[in-house]
Amino acid sequence: xxxxxxxxxxxxxxxxxxxxxxxxxxxxxxxxxxxxxxxxxxxxxxxxxxxxxxxxxxxxxxxxxxxxxxxxxxxxxxxxxxxxxxxxxxxxxxxxxxxxxxxxxxxxxxxxxxxxxxxxxxxxxxxxxxxxxxxxxxxxxxxxxxxxxxxxxxxxxxxxxxxxxxxxxxxxxxxxxxxxxxxxxxxxxxxxxxxxxxxxxxxxxxxxxxxxxxxxxxxxxxxxxxxxxxxxxxxxxxxxxxxxxxxxxxxxxxxxxxxxxxxxxxxxxxxxxxxxxxxxxxxxxxxxxxxxxxxxxxxxxxxxxxxxxxxxxxxxxxxxxxxxxxxxxxxxxxxxxxxxxxxxxxxxxxxxxxxxxxxxxxxxxxxxxxxxxxxxxxxxxxxxxxxxxxxxxxxxxxxxxxxxxxxxxxxxxxxxxxxxxxxxxxxxxxxxxxxxxxxxxxxxxxxxxxxxxxxxxxxxxxxxxxxxxxxxxxxxxxxxxxxxxxxxxxxxxxxxxxxxxxxxxxxxxxxxxxxxxxxxxxxxxxx
Numbered sequence: 001x002x003x004x005x006x007x008x009x010x011x012x013x014x015x016x017x018x019x020x021x022x023x024x025x026x027x028x029x030x031x032x033x034x035x036x037x038x039x040x041x042x043x044x045x046x047x048x049x050x051x052x053x054x055x056x057x058x059x060x061x062x063x064x065x066x067x068x069x070x071x072x073x074x075x076x077x078x079x080x081x082x083x084x085x086x087x088x089x090x091x092x093x094x095x096x097x098x099x100x101x102x103x104x105x106x107x108x109x110x111x112x113x114x115x116x117x118x119x120x121x122x123x124x125x126x127x128x129x130x131x132x133x134x135x136x137x138x139x140x141x142x143x144x145x146x147x148x149x150x151x152x153x154x155x156x157x158x159x160x161x162x163x164x165x166x167x168x169x170x171x172x173x174x175x176x177x178x179x180x181x182x183x184x185x186x187x188x189x190x191x192x193x194x195x196x197x198x199x200x201x202x203x204x205x206x207x208x209x210x211x212x213x214x215x216x217x218x219x220x221x222x223x224x225x226x227x228x229x230x231x232x233x234x235x236x237x238x239x240x241x242x243x244x245x246x247x248x249x250x251x252x253x254x255x256x257x258x259x260x261x262x263x264x265x266x267x268x269x270x271x272x273x274x275x276x277x278x279x280x281x282x283x284x285x286x287x288x289x290x291x292x293x294x295x296x297x298x299x300x301x302x303x304x305x306x307x308x309x310x311x312x313x314x315x316x317x318x319x320x321x322x323x324x325x326x327x328x329x330x331x332x333x334x335x336x337x338x339x340x341x342x343x344x345x346x347x348x349x350x351x352x353x354x355x356x357x358x359x360x361x362x363x364x365x366x367x368x369x370x371x372x373x374x375x376x377x378x379x380x381x382x383x384x385x386x387x388x389x390x391x392x393x394x395x396x397x398x399x400x401x402x403x404x405x406x407x408x409x410x411x412x413x414x415x416x417x418x419x420x421x422x423x424x425x426x427x428x429x430x431x432x433x434x435x436x437x438x439x440x441x442x443x444x445x446x447x448x449x450x451x452x453x454x455x456x457x458x459x460x461x462x463x464x465x466x467x468x469x470x471x472x473x474x475x476x477x478x479x480x481x482x483x484x485x486x487x488x489x490x491x492x493x494x495x496x497x498x499x500x501x502x503x504x505x506x507x508x509x510x511x512x513x514x515x516x517x518x519x520x521x522x523x524x525x526x527x
Contacts, residue, residue, distance in 0.1 A: 027301040027309060031078070032294050033057070033069040038301070038309070040084035041118045047296050049083065052176065054294035056143055059174055059182050060150050062288045069294070074415030076110040076377075077448045079149065081142070082313050086119045090138075093317055103138045105145035106318065109449035110418035112149065113316050116142050140188065143172035151478075152451040158250050158477035162206055163242075166225025170233070180291030185234065185283025191223040195277045200224070203266045203273070207259035209481065224273075231273055234282045238263075249481065252500055304341035308334055308348075315351050328355035335364045342371045342378075349381050353388060361385050376413035379405050383422050391429070399430035410441070417445035421455060428462075453479045454518075460495075461511045469499045469507065491517075 030037040030050035034057045039046035058068045087102050093115050094101045103116035116138040147168035151159070159167070173186035201220045205211045213221065232242040241262050248258035263269050301309070311334075314327050328351045338344035349364035362385050368378035383405030390398035403426050409419035420441040427434040442459060449455040456475050463472040473496055480493040491514050498507035 027306050029299045029301055031297045031299075034073065034078055035081055036075070036078045037081045037083060039081075039118055040309075043298060043300070045118075046083070047298055050296045051294050052139070053081070053142070053146070054296070055176055055182075056146065056174065057150070058288070058294065059176075059184075059286075060147065060171065062286070063171075063184075064154065066154070068288065072415075073448070074413060076413065076416035076418065077112075079105075079112045079114055079146065080316070081114045081116060082316065083116050083118045084309075084313070086117045087138070090115055090117050093313065103141035103145070105142070105149065107149060107152070107451045107453065109421060109445065109452040109455045110416050111316075112451065114142055114145065115313075115317065140172045140190075143174070144168045147171050149451050156474065156478070157246055158481045159246065160207075160209065160249065160255065160481055162221045162225035163229060163246070164225075165222045166227075166229030169222060169226035170229045179287070180293070181285060181287040183283055183285050185230065185281060187279075187281055188226060191226055194220065194223040195227065198223070200270065200274060203228075203259070203270050204256065207266070208256040210255075227273055227277055230281060231276050235272075235276075250477065302341060302343070304338040304344040307338075308344055311351060312347050315347070315354060319354055321355075324351070324354040324356075327351045328357055328360070335367065339367065340371065342368055342375065345371065346375075346377060346381070349378070349385075353381060353385055356388060356392060358385050358389050358392070361388075374412055376409045376416055376419070379409035379412060380416070380419050380422065383409060383419065383426075387422065387426060387429070396430045396432075399426045399432075402426045415448055417449035417455070420445040421449070421458065424462075425458070434462075457492075457511070457514060461508075461515065464499075464504060464508050464511060467504060469502070469504050472507070473499045 026040065026042065028037075028039050028041065028043050028046040030039060030046045032050050032054035035050055035053045037046060037050040037053070039049060041049075054069070057070075060066075061068045061070060087100060088097070090103060091097050091099045091101045094104050103114065105114040106112065145168070148164065151164070151167070169188050169191060171184070173184075173188050175183040175186055177183070198216065198220055201213075201217045201224045205213065205217065206221065206224060229242075232238050245258055245262045248262065249255060260266060305312075308331065311327050311331050314323065319327060331348050331351050335345055335348040345364045345368035349361045349368060352358075352361035352364065362382065365378050365381045365385060368375055369382070372378065383402040386402035386405065387399065390396065390402070403423060406419040406423040406426065409416065410423065413419075424434065424438045424442040427438050439462070442462060445455065446459070456479055460472040460475040463469075463475065476492055476496050476499075480490070480496045491510055495507050495510045495514070498504075498510060
């Protein structure tokens with residue numbers, strides 16, 4: 001499945017990981033209703049950080065009139081946050097040393113991860129300061145990226161790039177109070193400077209999705225997106241316009257024509273927004289009814305988990321084939337060294353699966369099953385190992401061996417989408433007719449995997465193969481209309497446009513191009 005990384009570009013293989021994950025590191029697991037935080041820190045610090053993340057999820061839910069904390073989502077669907085080192089370490093993990101990246105997020109069905117530093121590079125925890133002023137701090141980065149996760153999980157609407165980013169920026173500055181209330185509307189300090197330093201982006205260009213924005217305009221779309229989102233949400237005279245505009249886009253109306261129809265004179269709106277950026281900026285103080293402080297369950301990691309954490313982080317970040325072999329080699333002997341540790345066996349199995357060391361991966365996975373026959377993930381790994389063997393051998397008949405393992409995994413954890421997707425793919429990749437139960441399981445994974453663009457592509461491809469163009473469009477549109485035109489074709493948007501033109505054969509061909517490109521990348525990179 002294709003790798004999707006928020007906050008950075010394509011991954012770069014790492015020969016080494018410059019993080020202080022030595023034998024004497026103190027690691028804590030802090031689990032809430034929606035997060036599992038692995039933190040190299042003191043217990044109180046890890047607990048406080050996890051509670052803050054959960055409060056943020058609860059605030060998003062409260063603002064959307066969703067139940068708080070919401071239904072049980074299962075362990076696989078919680079965002080796993082790795083918190084260690086400082087910003088320079090995170091940049092290395094991201095594959096962009098020296099970039100100043102304060103954190104990043106990778107949406108994967110059943111395995112979503114985020115990486116943030118445990119230590120800021122100055123005592124003021126609210127921001128990281130460089131010579132050119134404040135930059136994004138790790139907490140706000142994670143809030144921003146989790147907002148995207150929340151939107152794709154809970155909303156079926158397609159958003160333009162400027163609003164998707166603006167909405168995330170608007171919410172990421174939420175300020176929590178000790179009494180359970182929170183304030184919404186603060187200015188993101190990292191963007192405030194850009195409002196003054198850079199020229200305005202013309203709204204007539206920002207609203208026109210066929211326009212190729214300049215690199216500066218692309219950069220400014222985050223800042224202008226926040227400003228527009230703030231203004232259109234807080235200005236009483238323009239209440240309802242933003243919702244009407246988004247609805248028009250989702251009905252297929254031209255983006256610029258819809259903007260002119262709903263917002264009126266765009267030069268007038270431009271002038272209003274230009275004046276608005278000088279402040280003051282209004283905000284809301286919100287006190288949730290019947291507020292309950294989030295529950296955080298704490299656990300000190302075992303010696304085996306701490307010993308393997310360095311390799312575990314590298315594996316979860318995503319590896320190309322060279323890095324996969326490096327990680328597997330670094331773990332050599334660790335499975336035998338910790339025969340009674342279920343996490344150790346799972347880590348070793350996953351790393352060797354990535355490295356295509358299928359026999360070694362099976363040994364570790366079978367050890368995990370012997371330790372805990374109810375481990376859904378161990379059963380899933382066995383299915384993934386069989387899928388890997390079938391692909392490597394180019395033997396379509398071998399895919400059937402994966403299905404019993406996926407079936408066991410599904411029976412043990414009905415909320416983990418990975419066995420559902422794997423079960424379906426075992427038929428698709430084999431070229432066999434896909435039975436009804438496999439189609440149903442693929443669709444049922446929607447509730448727990450809709451945030452993963454890769455899953456959306458798989459589902460949309462199947463819907464197109466069934467001539468269900470309208471449904472395929474609904475699945476694709478939230479990931480198709482979040483960027484302006486550029487030198488490279490936006491093949492997802494092109495697929496949607498072909499569906500709108502009722503050219504389903506051409507839409508299927510375009511989807512085939514998307515998957516072929518992903519396959520070509522996977523030949524040199526795997527996550």
